[in-house]
Amino acid sequence: MPPIIMATECSEELRCALCLDSWQDPVELVPCGHIFCTKCVKGVYTCPICREPVTGSKRPNRVLVNLALAVPVKCSACGWTGTREGGSSHTCSAGTDVTAVPAASAAGPKYAVMEPTGQDPWRQFGLSREEYDQIMALFVFFDADDSGGLDRSEVGRLARWLNFARSEYDIDRMFREMDADRSGTLSLNEFLAWLSHNRPDPNALYGLSQSEYNTIMMQFRMYDKDQDGLLSMDEFARLALGVGDVGDVDAGRRLFRSIDANGSGVVDLHRFLTYRIRMRYS
Numbered sequence: 001m002p003p004i005i006m007a008t009e010c011s012e013e014l015r016c017a018l019c020l021d022s023w024q025d026p027v028e029l030v031p032c033g034h035i036f037c038t039k040c041v042k043g044v045y046t047c048p049i050c051r052e053p054v055t056g057s058k059r060p061n062r063v064l065v066n067l068a069l070a071v072p073v074k075c076s077a078c079g080w081t082g083t084r085e086g087g088s089s090h091t092c093s094a095g096t097d098v099t100a101v102p103a104a105s106a107a108g109p110k111y112a113v114m115e116p117t118g119q120d121p122w123r124q125f126g127l128s129r130e131e132y133d134q135i136m137a138l139f140v141f142f143d144a145d146d147s148g149g150l151d152r153s154e155v156g157r158l159a160r161w162l163n164f165a166r167s168e169y170d171i172d173r174m175f176r177e178m179d180a181d182r183s184g185t186l187s188l189n190e191f192l193a194w195l196s197h198n199r200p201d202p203n204a205l206y207g208l209s210q211s212e213y214n215t216i217m218m219q220f221r222m223y224d225k226d227q228d229g230l231l232s233m234d235e236f237a238r239l240a241l242g243v244g245d246v247g248d249v250d251a252g253r254r255l256f257r258s259i260d261a262n263g264s265g266v267v268d269l270h271r272f273l274t275y276r277i278r279m280r281y282s
Contacts, residue, residue, distance in 0.1 A: 005087040006140050008072045012225055014064070016040055017049055017218045021137060022071040022084055026064070030056040035064070048218055050243065076140045125192045126199075135195070138162075139188050149185035160229025163217070163269040164200070206273055216276050219243060220269055230266040233257075245279060 007015075007022035014022050018040040025038040032052045046053055059065070069085040078092040122132030142158040143150055150158065155175050159165035165174055178186050178194040202213035223239040224231055231239065236259075237252025246252045259267055259275050267275075 005073050005075050005084075005090060006137055007084065008074050008081070010071050012222075014068050014071060017222045019134065019137065021141075022073070023068040024084065024088070026060050026068055027057045028060040029054050030058060035060050048215060049222060051215065076136070125196045127192075127196075132192075135192065136188065139191060147185070149183075149187050150191070151185055155186055157228060160268065161221075161224075161227065163229075163273070164198075206277060208273075208277070213273075216273055217269070219276075220272050230268055231272065232266055233260075236267055236272075 010022040016023055016026075016035075016037045018036055021037075023035065023037055026035050027038045027041065028035045029041065029044075029047050032047045032050050032054075034047050034049050036048070041048065041057075044054060069083060071084045072081065073084050073087045074081045075087070075090060075092065080090055080092070082090065120129070122129050125132065127135070138158065138161070139150070142154050142161070144154060152171070152175050155178070156165070156168075156171045159171050159174060165171045174194075175186070178190050180190050180193070202208045206213065208216070219239060219242075220231065221227075223235045223242070225235060233253055233256045234249075236256045237246075237249045240246045240252040240255055241249055246255055256267065259271060
Protein backbone atom coordinates (compact mmCIF):
# COMPACT_ATOMS: atom_id res chain seq x y z
CA MET A 1 0.00 0.00 0.00
CA PRO A 2 1.43 3.46 -0.87
CA PRO A 3 2.37 5.73 2.05
CA ILE A 4 -0.17 8.28 3.24
CA ILE A 5 1.06 11.82 2.64
CA MET A 6 -0.95 14.44 4.53
CA ALA A 7 -0.88 18.23 4.46
CA THR A 8 0.73 19.76 7.55
CA GLU A 9 -0.67 23.24 6.87
CA CYS A 10 -3.61 23.98 4.60
CA SER A 11 -6.24 26.68 4.30
CA GLU A 12 -9.84 25.48 4.21
CA GLU A 13 -10.19 26.84 0.68
CA LEU A 14 -7.68 24.22 -0.54
CA ARG A 15 -9.06 21.26 1.43
CA CYS A 16 -11.15 18.47 -0.12
CA ALA A 17 -14.38 17.94 1.84
CA LEU A 18 -14.29 14.19 1.20
CA CYS A 19 -10.77 13.09 2.18
CA LEU A 20 -10.20 16.11 4.48
CA ASP A 21 -6.73 16.61 3.00
CA SER A 22 -5.41 19.27 0.63
CA TRP A 23 -6.45 18.79 -2.98
CA GLN A 24 -4.64 16.12 -4.97
CA ASP A 25 -5.18 16.49 -8.73
CA PRO A 26 -8.13 18.87 -8.13
CA VAL A 27 -11.21 18.95 -10.34
CA GLU A 28 -14.03 21.52 -10.38
CA LEU A 29 -17.55 20.18 -10.76
CA VAL A 30 -19.86 21.89 -13.27
CA PRO A 31 -22.10 23.81 -12.80
CA CYS A 32 -21.83 24.24 -8.99
CA GLY A 33 -18.09 25.00 -8.91
CA HIS A 34 -17.17 22.92 -5.85
CA ILE A 35 -13.65 21.47 -6.03
CA PHE A 36 -12.49 18.02 -4.91
CA CYS A 37 -9.66 15.57 -5.52
CA THR A 38 -10.26 13.77 -8.81
CA LYS A 39 -10.11 10.34 -7.15
CA CYS A 40 -12.63 11.39 -4.47
CA VAL A 41 -15.42 12.23 -6.93
CA LYS A 42 -14.77 9.61 -9.57
CA GLY A 43 -18.12 8.45 -10.91
CA VAL A 44 -20.32 10.86 -8.91
CA TYR A 45 -23.52 12.20 -10.48
CA THR A 46 -24.39 14.84 -7.86
CA CYS A 47 -22.13 17.20 -5.92
CA PRO A 48 -21.38 15.72 -2.45
CA ILE A 49 -21.78 19.17 -0.86
CA CYS A 50 -24.76 20.87 -2.52
CA ARG A 51 -26.32 17.78 -4.20
CA GLU A 52 -26.68 19.66 -7.50
CA PRO A 53 -26.55 17.33 -10.53
CA VAL A 54 -23.08 17.21 -12.12
CA THR A 55 -23.07 17.88 -15.86
CA GLY A 56 -19.30 17.90 -16.28
CA SER A 57 -15.98 18.88 -14.76
CA LYS A 58 -13.06 21.13 -15.56
CA ARG A 59 -9.61 22.07 -14.35
CA PRO A 60 -9.83 24.69 -11.56
CA ASN A 61 -8.31 28.15 -11.86
CA ARG A 62 -4.55 27.87 -12.41
CA VAL A 63 -3.79 30.07 -9.39
CA LEU A 64 -5.73 27.70 -7.12
CA VAL A 65 -3.99 24.67 -8.61
CA ASN A 66 -0.57 26.24 -8.04
CA LEU A 67 -1.48 27.05 -4.43
CA ALA A 68 -2.57 23.44 -3.90
CA LEU A 69 0.69 22.12 -5.34
CA ALA A 70 2.66 24.30 -2.92
CA VAL A 71 0.92 23.02 0.24
CA PRO A 72 3.47 21.54 2.72
CA VAL A 73 3.02 17.80 3.33
CA LYS A 74 4.52 15.00 5.41
CA CYS A 75 4.76 11.25 4.80
CA SER A 76 3.20 9.32 7.69
CA ALA A 77 5.50 6.34 7.09
CA CYS A 78 9.03 7.74 6.77
CA GLY A 79 8.63 11.34 7.94
CA TRP A 80 9.62 12.91 4.61
CA THR A 81 8.44 16.50 4.22
CA GLY A 82 7.97 18.55 1.08
CA THR A 83 5.20 20.00 -1.07
CA ARG A 84 2.08 18.37 -2.48
CA GLU A 85 3.69 18.52 -5.93
CA GLY A 86 6.76 16.65 -4.67
CA GLY A 87 4.59 14.19 -2.76
CA SER A 88 3.05 12.88 -5.97
CA SER A 89 6.37 11.22 -6.86
CA HIS A 90 7.62 10.45 -3.33
CA THR A 91 8.61 6.89 -2.44
CA CYS A 92 9.82 5.79 0.98
CA SER A 93 13.44 4.71 1.29
CA ALA A 94 14.26 1.00 1.16
CA GLY A 95 13.34 -0.85 4.32
CA THR A 96 10.48 1.46 5.34
CA ASP A 97 7.29 -0.44 6.15
CA VAL A 98 4.54 1.80 4.82
CA THR A 99 1.82 -0.21 6.56
CA ALA A 100 3.49 -0.02 9.94
CA VAL A 101 1.49 1.71 12.67
CA PRO A 102 1.99 2.05 16.43
CA ALA A 103 1.54 -1.33 18.08
CA ALA A 104 -0.48 -1.81 21.26
CA SER A 105 0.64 -4.17 24.00
CA ALA A 106 -1.55 -7.04 25.16
CA ALA A 107 -2.67 -6.03 28.64
CA GLY A 108 -6.15 -7.46 28.87
CA PRO A 109 -7.90 -5.45 26.10
CA LYS A 110 -11.65 -5.55 25.79
CA TYR A 111 -11.21 -6.28 22.09
CA ALA A 112 -8.41 -8.18 20.38
CA VAL A 113 -5.82 -5.68 19.14
CA MET A 114 -4.37 -7.05 15.91
CA GLU A 115 -1.13 -6.12 14.21
CA PRO A 116 -2.03 -5.70 10.51
CA THR A 117 -0.23 -8.12 8.22
CA GLY A 118 -0.25 -8.91 4.52
CA GLN A 119 -1.19 -6.71 1.60
CA ASP A 120 -4.79 -6.05 2.71
CA PRO A 121 -4.61 -5.05 6.42
CA TRP A 122 -8.00 -3.29 6.24
CA ARG A 123 -9.78 -6.63 5.85
CA GLN A 124 -8.71 -7.67 9.35
CA PHE A 125 -10.78 -4.82 10.75
CA GLY A 126 -13.81 -5.34 8.50
CA LEU A 127 -13.12 -2.14 6.53
CA SER A 128 -12.84 -1.29 2.88
CA ARG A 129 -9.50 0.03 1.68
CA GLU A 130 -11.01 3.51 1.28
CA GLU A 131 -12.31 3.48 4.87
CA TYR A 132 -8.97 2.20 6.18
CA ASP A 133 -7.00 4.88 4.32
CA GLN A 134 -9.33 7.62 5.54
CA ILE A 135 -9.11 6.47 9.17
CA MET A 136 -5.31 6.33 8.98
CA ALA A 137 -5.28 9.83 7.50
CA LEU A 138 -7.60 11.15 10.22
CA PHE A 139 -5.51 9.49 12.92
CA VAL A 140 -2.37 11.20 11.63
CA PHE A 141 -4.24 14.50 11.25
CA PHE A 142 -5.45 14.53 14.87
CA ASP A 143 -2.06 13.41 16.23
CA ALA A 144 -1.16 17.05 16.81
CA ASP A 145 2.25 16.38 18.40
CA ASP A 146 3.30 13.67 15.89
CA SER A 147 3.79 11.19 18.74
CA GLY A 148 2.34 8.23 16.83
CA GLY A 149 -0.57 7.96 19.27
CA LEU A 150 -3.54 10.00 20.50
CA ASP A 151 -3.91 11.26 24.04
CA ARG A 152 -7.29 11.81 25.65
CA SER A 153 -7.60 15.38 24.35
CA GLU A 154 -6.78 14.34 20.77
CA VAL A 155 -9.20 11.41 20.97
CA GLY A 156 -11.88 13.85 22.16
CA ARG A 157 -11.44 16.03 19.07
CA LEU A 158 -11.49 12.99 16.79
CA ALA A 159 -14.58 11.55 18.52
CA ARG A 160 -16.54 14.79 18.11
CA TRP A 161 -15.39 15.09 14.51
CA LEU A 162 -16.70 11.59 13.73
CA ASN A 163 -19.89 12.03 15.80
CA PHE A 164 -18.86 9.19 18.13
CA ALA A 165 -19.29 11.22 21.33
CA ARG A 166 -21.28 14.27 22.41
CA SER A 167 -20.13 14.83 26.01
CA GLU A 168 -16.98 14.65 28.11
CA TYR A 169 -18.47 11.61 29.86
CA ASP A 170 -18.91 9.84 26.51
CA ILE A 171 -15.33 10.66 25.54
CA ASP A 172 -13.94 9.37 28.86
CA ARG A 173 -15.87 6.11 28.57
CA MET A 174 -14.87 5.62 24.95
CA PHE A 175 -11.21 6.35 25.68
CA ARG A 176 -11.16 3.77 28.49
CA GLU A 177 -12.63 1.16 26.14
CA MET A 178 -10.15 1.98 23.38
CA ASP A 179 -7.00 2.20 25.50
CA ALA A 180 -6.40 -1.56 25.65
CA ASP A 181 -2.94 -1.42 27.24
CA ARG A 182 -3.92 1.33 29.72
CA SER A 183 -0.98 3.43 28.56
CA GLY A 184 -2.95 6.67 28.41
CA THR A 185 -2.19 6.90 24.69
CA LEU A 186 -4.26 5.37 21.92
CA SER A 187 -2.54 3.55 19.05
CA LEU A 188 -4.06 3.23 15.59
CA ASN A 189 -4.49 -0.51 16.10
CA GLU A 190 -6.44 0.08 19.31
CA PHE A 191 -8.70 2.56 17.55
CA LEU A 192 -9.30 0.20 14.61
CA ALA A 193 -10.01 -2.74 16.95
CA TRP A 194 -12.59 -0.66 18.84
CA LEU A 195 -14.11 0.66 15.63
CA SER A 196 -14.56 -2.84 14.22
CA HIS A 197 -16.99 -3.55 17.11
CA ASN A 198 -18.60 -0.11 17.38
CA ARG A 199 -19.31 1.19 13.88
CA PRO A 200 -22.32 3.52 14.00
CA ASP A 201 -25.39 2.67 11.92
CA PRO A 202 -26.79 5.94 10.48
CA ASN A 203 -30.07 4.26 9.58
CA ALA A 204 -30.66 3.06 13.15
CA LEU A 205 -29.51 6.36 14.68
CA TYR A 206 -31.05 8.90 12.29
CA GLY A 207 -33.07 7.03 9.68
CA LEU A 208 -30.51 8.01 7.04
CA SER A 209 -28.78 6.00 4.36
CA GLN A 210 -24.97 5.95 4.51
CA SER A 211 -24.88 8.30 1.50
CA GLU A 212 -27.25 10.82 3.13
CA TYR A 213 -25.31 10.63 6.40
CA ASN A 214 -21.99 11.21 4.61
CA THR A 215 -23.41 14.23 2.76
CA ILE A 216 -24.55 15.92 5.98
CA MET A 217 -21.22 15.10 7.64
CA MET A 218 -19.36 16.72 4.74
CA GLN A 219 -21.52 19.86 4.90
CA PHE A 220 -20.74 20.17 8.61
CA ARG A 221 -16.99 19.64 8.15
CA MET A 222 -16.76 22.22 5.37
CA TYR A 223 -17.83 24.98 7.77
CA ASP A 224 -16.22 23.69 11.00
CA LYS A 225 -13.19 25.92 10.49
CA ASP A 226 -11.30 25.05 13.69
CA GLN A 227 -12.19 21.35 13.32
CA ASP A 228 -13.40 20.91 16.90
CA GLY A 229 -16.65 19.15 15.98
CA LEU A 230 -18.70 22.24 16.86
CA LEU A 231 -20.23 25.05 14.81
CA SER A 232 -20.28 28.59 16.15
CA MET A 233 -23.19 30.88 15.33
CA ASP A 234 -21.42 32.46 12.37
CA GLU A 235 -20.19 29.10 11.03
CA PHE A 236 -23.71 27.70 11.23
CA ALA A 237 -25.22 30.82 9.62
CA ARG A 238 -22.83 30.58 6.66
CA LEU A 239 -23.59 26.87 6.29
CA ALA A 240 -27.37 27.43 6.37
CA LEU A 241 -26.96 30.12 3.71
CA GLY A 242 -24.67 27.87 1.64
CA VAL A 243 -27.16 24.97 1.52
CA GLY A 244 -30.11 27.28 0.82
CA ASP A 245 -31.96 26.95 4.14
CA VAL A 246 -31.97 30.73 4.68
CA GLY A 247 -31.76 33.80 2.47
CA ASP A 248 -29.10 35.73 4.37
CA VAL A 249 -26.63 35.43 7.25
CA ASP A 250 -28.89 37.24 9.74
CA ALA A 251 -31.64 34.69 9.10
CA GLY A 252 -29.03 31.99 9.65
CA ARG A 253 -28.16 33.48 13.04
CA ARG A 254 -31.82 33.54 14.04
CA LEU A 255 -32.13 29.90 13.00
CA PHE A 256 -29.06 29.07 15.07
CA ARG A 257 -30.62 30.60 18.19
CA SER A 258 -33.72 28.46 17.74
CA ILE A 259 -31.58 25.31 17.50
CA ASP A 260 -29.16 26.19 20.31
CA ALA A 261 -31.79 25.48 22.96
CA ASN A 262 -29.36 25.34 25.90
CA GLY A 263 -27.62 28.59 24.96
CA SER A 264 -24.19 26.98 24.69
CA GLY A 265 -23.20 29.13 21.72
CA VAL A 266 -22.31 26.10 19.59
CA VAL A 267 -24.07 23.31 17.71
CA ASP A 268 -22.53 19.83 17.65
CA LEU A 269 -22.77 17.33 14.81
CA HIS A 270 -25.58 15.34 16.41
CA ARG A 271 -27.76 18.42 16.76
CA PHE A 272 -26.90 19.48 13.22
CA LEU A 273 -27.89 16.05 11.90
CA THR A 274 -31.20 16.28 13.76
CA TYR A 275 -31.79 19.76 12.31
CA ARG A 276 -31.03 18.65 8.74
CA ILE A 277 -33.42 15.70 9.07
CA ARG A 278 -36.15 18.06 10.29
CA MET A 279 -35.52 20.40 7.36
CA ARG A 280 -35.82 17.50 4.94
CA TYR A 281 -39.38 16.79 6.10
CA SER A 282 -40.50 20.40 6.67
